[in-house]
Structures are given as structure tokens and as C-alpha cells.
Amino acid sequence: MEYQDLLVEVHDKVALIRLNRPKAMNALNDNMMNELGDAFAKFDKDPAIHVIVLTGSEKAFAAGADIAAMKDYTYQDTYRDNYIGRNWEHILKVRKPVIGAVAGFTLGGGCELAMMCDFLIAADSAKFGQPEIKVGVTPGAGGTQRLPRTIGKSKAMDMLLTTRMIDAAEAERIGLVSRVVPAASLIEEVLKIAQGIAQMPVSVAMQIKDCVNRAFETTLSEGVNYERRLFHAGFGTPAQREGMYAFLEKRTPNFEGL
């Protein structure tokens, strides 16, 4: 897979996608978002891939939507051509786990894209912010919705209205990221985490992702009901048999192909 604004690598069962517009701090433009949608779709379909990692560079995961590209847009252009909706949200259709590995500036649309990953591991250099108000617009890729759900109203309002950047330690404290690791070992650490998940039965990993995402779209009792149906449906599957028998036989389970 050859792209202009992305670099892709495969490490065993893990695909690594790097946003790659170094001259523009990985600002997110149409071409990059089209390519990202293409890469996600291909890896999601590929049975050899169990987990996808999305990362940027040491300097920037992404410093937002490309301001140069959108500076002269009109309402008609953006509405008619479905700006953002047309190509930013392919990541939400990915059924396999997607881990965001973030370092450096993770701002505006970059922070919003990061929040569309299933979970985030941050380098200690990461800085998160929603500075859209400074360029005269509201966030447009879910920042006003995912931030308060993730870090609460007060912190979200603070970031969105003051444009204050938060560092990795604060991001971990408030639950925006799950772990912080030294910048120099970010990719190594995230690949280790991804390889661990890749050893689990991929079908169950996909079901867990599906259930967790359901929590944001439905009531608690409906969400638990959905989870219970999938839990019941798991009995008698090869993954359940292998996992439980391996535990009782005191051996490592082999979930290959499950």
C-alpha cells in the first residue's frame, strides 16, 4: 500500500499507520483523510491483521484540520460537499481495535481524530488542545461532544473556550489517554500492547469494542442487555472452548484463527 500522506507498515498481526505531512505538522487535508479511509478499510478487511495503530510524528500527531486548505471555504461548499463527514469518520466504521499512539501537538481536528481511536497511549511529549476558537470556528469533528463525554464538562469547556493545551500527565489524570510512556519508546511500547491484544481471539476483541461503543449510544439497561446477548452467544464458540479449557489444563490458549 503506497500513499502520499501516510506511511504504513505491518508488524506481524498489527498494522501501523503514520500520518505523514511533516512540513505542515500533519495538518489533516482531504487527500490524507481519503488515504486514511482507504488504509483503514483495507486493514479492517484483512484477516491477517488484528489490531491497527494510528500515529503521527514525534513533533505532531496532527495540528488540526488544514487551515490553508479551508481558509476560503463558504457555508455552501462545506454543506454541499459534506466537509468532515465525507472522509474523516471512516475510522468509526473499523471493527477491529484501533490504538492511537500520540506524541507532540495533538490539536483541533488532530485531537478529535485521536478521540475517535479506541484508546490512546501518549508520549510524555504529547500536548492536547482545541484551539479552533482562535481561528474563528467551532470544532467540527466531534470535539464538543467527545471531550465532555471523556473528561467531563468543566475540563472540556476549559480546553474549548480558553484553548489551553494540556500535557500528557494531565491528559492521563483526566482520562483522555490510558497510559503515558517516554517519547523515545512510544512506538515500541504501543506495538507491544497491540501485539498482546493481537494474541487474543480477534472476534471477541471486536465484540468487546462493539459493546463498549454501544455504551455511548444507548441506556445502561439496553447496553447491558446487548452485552448479555453477546456473552451468551460466545458459549460453544471455539474461542470460549479454547480459552476455558486452556485455563483448566494450565496451558497458554492458542486463539490462532479465532
Ligand code: CAA
Ligand atoms: N493547518 C495548516 N498548516 C498548519 C497547521 C494547520 N492546522 N498547523 C501547523 N501548520 C503549518 C504551519 O503553517 C507551518 O507551515 P510553514 O512552515 O509553511 O509556515 C508549519 O506547519 C509549522 O508550524 P509552525 O511554524 O506554526 O510551528 P510552531 O512550532 O511555531 O507551532 C503549532 C506549532 C502550535 C502546532 C502551530 O502550528 C499551530 O498553532 N497550528 C494551528 C493549530 C490549530 O489552530 N488547529 C485547529 C485547526 S481548525 C480545526 O481543526 C477544525 C476542526 O475541528 C475540524
